[in-house]
Amino acid sequence: MVNNTTTVKPHRSNVTRRKIANRIMLTLCMLASVAAVTVLGLVLFFLISKGFSSINVKFFTQLPNHVDEKAGGMSQSIYGTLVLLGLASVIGLPLGILGGIYQLEAKGKFASAVRFFTDVLNGIPSIVIGIFVYAVWVAPIAKLHPGTGYSAFAGGFALGIMMIPTIMRTTEEILKLVPFSMREASLGLGATRWRTMWSVVLPSARGGVITGIMLALARIAGETAPLLFTILGNEFFVTHKVYGIKVPTLTAPIDALPLRIYNYATAVDPEQQRMAWAGAVVLITLILVLSIAARAATRGKVLEEK
Amino acid sequence: MTTTPINAPAASPASPKKLVFPKASFSILYGDRIYAAITFLASLSIFGIIVWLAVQLSQASGASIHKFGWSYITQSNWDETKDIYGILPYIFGTLYSSFLALLIAVPISIGSAVFLSELAPKWLRTPMTFLIELLAAIPSVVYGLWGIFVMLPWLKTHVMNPISHAHPHNKFALWLFDVFFSGNPYGPSMLAAGLILSIMVIPFITAVTRDILKAIPRSQREGSYALGATQWETISQVVFPYAKSGIVGAVMLGLGRALGETMAVTMLIGNQSPGTPTGISFSLFQPGYTMASALANKFTEAAQGINTSALAEIGLVLFFVTIVVNMAARLLVFYTAKDVAGGK
Numbered sequence: 247m248v249n250n251t252t253t254v255k256p257h258r259s260n261v262t263r264r265k266i267a268n269r270i271m272l273t274l275c276m277l278a279s280v281a282a283v284t285v286l287g288l289v290l291f292f293l294i295s296k297g298f299s300s301i302n303v304k305f306f307t308q309l310p311n312h313v314d315e316k317a318g319g320m321s322q323s324i325y326g327t328l329v330l331l332g333l334a335s336v337i338g339l340p341l342g343i344l345g346g347i348y349q350l351e352a353k354g355k356f357a358s359a360v361r362f363f364t365d366v367l368n369g370i371p372s373i374v375i376g377i378f379v380y381a382v383w384v385a386p387i388a389k390l391h392p393g394t395g396y397s398a399f400a401g402g403f404a405l406g407i408m409m410i411p412t413i414m415r416t417t418e419e420i421l422k423l424v425p426f427s428m429r430e431a432s433l434g435l436g437a438t439r440w441r442t443m444w445s446v447v448l449p450s451a452r453g454g455v456i457t458g459i460m461l462a463l464a465r466i467a468g469e470t471a472p473l474l475f476t477i478l479g480n481e482f483f484v485t486h487k488v489y490g491i492k493v494p495t496l497t498a499p500i501d502a503l504p505l506r507i508y509n510y511a512t513a514v515d516p517e518q519q520r521m522a523w524a525g526a527v528v529l530i531t532l533i534l535v536l537s538i539a540a541r542a543a544t545r546g547k548v549l550e551e552k
Numbered sequence: 553m554t555t556t557p558i559n560a561p562a563a564s565p566a567s568p569k570k571l572v573f574p575k576a577s578f579s580i581l582y583g584d585r586i587y588a589a590i591t592f593l594a595s596l597s598i599f600g601i602i603v604w605l606a607v608q609l610s611q612a613s614g615a616s617i618h619k620f621g622w623s624y625i626t627q628s629n630w631d632e633t634k635d636i637y638g639i640l641p642y643i644f645g646t647l648y649s650s651f652l653a654l655l656i657a658v659p660i661s662i663g664s665a666v667f668l669s670e671l672a673p674k675w676l677r678t679p680m681t682f683l684i685e686l687l688a689a690i691p692s693v694v695y696g697l698w699g700i701f702v703m704l705p706w707l708k709t710h711v712m713n714p715i716s717h718a719h720p721h722n723k724f725a726l727w728l729f730d731v732f733f734s735g736n737p738y739g740p741s742m743l744a745a746g747l748i749l750s751i752m753v754i755p756f757i758t759a760v761t762r763d764i765l766k767a768i769p770r771s772q773r774e775g776s777y778a779l780g781a782t783q784w785e786t787i788s789q790v791v792f793p794y795a796k797s798g799i800v801g802a803v804m805l806g807l808g809r810a811l812g813e814t815m816a817v818t819m820l821i822g823n824q825s826p827g828t829p830t831g832i833s834f835s836l837f838q839p840g841y842t843m844a845s846a847l848a849n850k851f852t853e854a855a856q857g858i859n860t861s862a863l864a865e866i867g868l869v870l871f872f873v874t875i876v877v878n879m880a881a882r883l884l885v886f887y888t889a890k891d892v893a894g895g896k
Contacts, residue, residue, distance in 0.1 A: 264785065268782035268783055271788070272671055272784055275666045275667040275670075276667050276671065278659065278660045278661075279668060279684075279758075282660060282684055282755070283683050283687075285687065286690075289695070289698050293698070296701070340594070341594045341597050343594075344591045344594030345594040345595040347591045347594075348592055348595040352592075352595075360598055362882060362886070363602060366875060367602055369812075369875075369877075369882075370602075370874055371811070371844060371874055372812070373844050373870070374812065374867050377612075377851075377867035378608055378609060381611070381864055382608050385860075438583050467691070468689075468690070469691065469692075470693040471692070471815055471848060504815075507693050507694070507697060511697045523701075526694045526697050529693075530691075533691065537685075
């Protein structure tokens with residue numbers, strides 16, 4: 247019976263059915279991407295509507311004030327995040343960029359193994375990096391000098407480790423975009439390989455490399471999990487004087503924006519929760535500015551090269 | 553660098569035509585070797601870090617490994633007062649929440665990737681891709697914040713309460729309710745954790761899948777169209793089979809993210825054992841733990857010694873699980889991309 251109908255059925259109805267199936271599935275695909283974008287819209291909408299009103303000058307200049315949260319701010323968290331980003335860059339930038347250069351220049355099994363494990367390291371959860379830095383840095387120091395250990399150094403170290411694979415991959419991708427003929431021309435003129443890299447490849451890929459750095463910074467600026475194990479957080483600026491100049495004390499606990507957001511978001515005080523929203527707006531703004539600027543920079547670059 | 557002639561004129565005054573080469577400077581003689589060595593060392597840091605991670609975590613969890621052995625991952629008790637540690641419920645929570653996340657995220661991500669690579673008009677592609685990438689840039693803690701104050705109340709009033717107040721009549725529905733919807737709809741739950749995880753992995757799976765779909769040669773699609781296939785038939789019967797292992801790899805990359813995701817999950821999963829004796833419950837409304845959330849949560853009040861060691865072992869387990877998942881995923885993506893490139 248079934249067989250009969252399918253063979254006898256005029257061709258056209260089959261086509262109609264296929265067309266309908268086509269339409270349905272394509273619509274579903276479109277809806278899926280609309281759903282993904284809608285979620286982004288919802289997150290950003292609530293961030294702005296809930297957090298924007300709590301942002302004022304005090305937010306950027308004051309320390310937390312637990313008597314009257316509205317009068318307080320998160321200046322020490324913003325400052326802490328910037329210090330941590332700086333420390334992370336000290337570790338992440340040289341290793342990441344040099345490693346990326348190696349991946350560009352080297353061929354063979356070992357180079358592809360490096361590439362492969364860079365991706366693997368990228369996939370290791372940040373909390374594992376956090377407990378690792380705790381075990382390798384915070385705990386031993388705490389054993390030597392009880393009461394210390396949690397420090398800006400430890401946090402910067404954890405974030406720096408996370409930065410290395412990201413920067414390596416983006417650096418390699420960007421350097422690959424530099425036409426090979428430019429390198430050949432330089433090598434053909436008798437320049438050494440490092441001179442070619444330093445004077446020809448890197449300058450022409452400068453925008454792209456900076457893009458990679460900014461994307462990596464954007465990624466680690468929001469990391470919270472490793473900081474739970476490394477910086478402890480505090481509500482003051484801890485500084486000391488070197489030759490009469492105030493410098494941040496990097497061996498002391500430091501605060502960070504995402505950590506403070508986490509602490510306030512899980513607090514019961516509604517005022518603190520409002521501050522968490524405000525902090526989230528500032529954090530997101532920092533991250534979006536970094537990533538949008540990064541993208542704008544590359545877009546110009548790629549067009550130029552074409 | 554001063555360049556002194558290699559052959560001093562005094563040596564051969566009789567033949568002034570002899571060529572005079574400048575002495576190669578240090579940077580020319582040794583620059584490339586130093587350059588190669590430095591970049592090589594920098595790339596070695598990747599292996600260094602991975603090995604260091606493994607060694608240090610094993611060392612830190614040594615006491616716990618020695619004391620509990622395999623019972624650490626087969627026991628359900630986590631008791632600081634008696635110093636007995638077993639993480640079976642956490643492993644379950646990690647797997648279950650990641651499974652829920654993938655259940656929601658995979659269809660949406662593959663759909664979006666297909667839309668972005670095959671269907672969307674050109675002017676829409678770049679902004680849509682950009683928006684989905686922005687979704688990936690939002691930090692975990694912000695998703696957690698949003699989840700606590702926006703998603704949880706909504707879930708509670710519009711999803712959890714209606715379901716738990718429904719009175720199913722037939723047997724199958726009763727069984728379904730018993731397994732998946734038991735417990736009080738307080739808010740923080742497996743369901744919330746799974747949902748927020750799915751939101752967080754969607755951009756990852758979408759981006760990788762889109763790259764794979766883009767790598768498939770046009771000729772394959774054109775062949776299919778020429779045979780009279782519709783667009784969907786081309787996608788499902790030509791493009792998908794071609795990209796199958798790559799898409800599986802993309803999903804596994806998403807899985808790797810979901811397994812290790814900490815902050816948002818910690819904020820939404822409740823960090824409480826569900827009421828069952830084994831600490832394992834399939835109910836979506838029950839709170840739970842994942843490995844990462846347990847680690848983040850219990851760490852602050854952990855005592856030195858075996859307690860910290862047991863916590864470090866969670867990190868070790870998580871490290872090995874994610875490294876295996878990631879390696880498998882990367883290999884799949886790598887070989888698909890290679891096959892696709894070779895097939896051109």
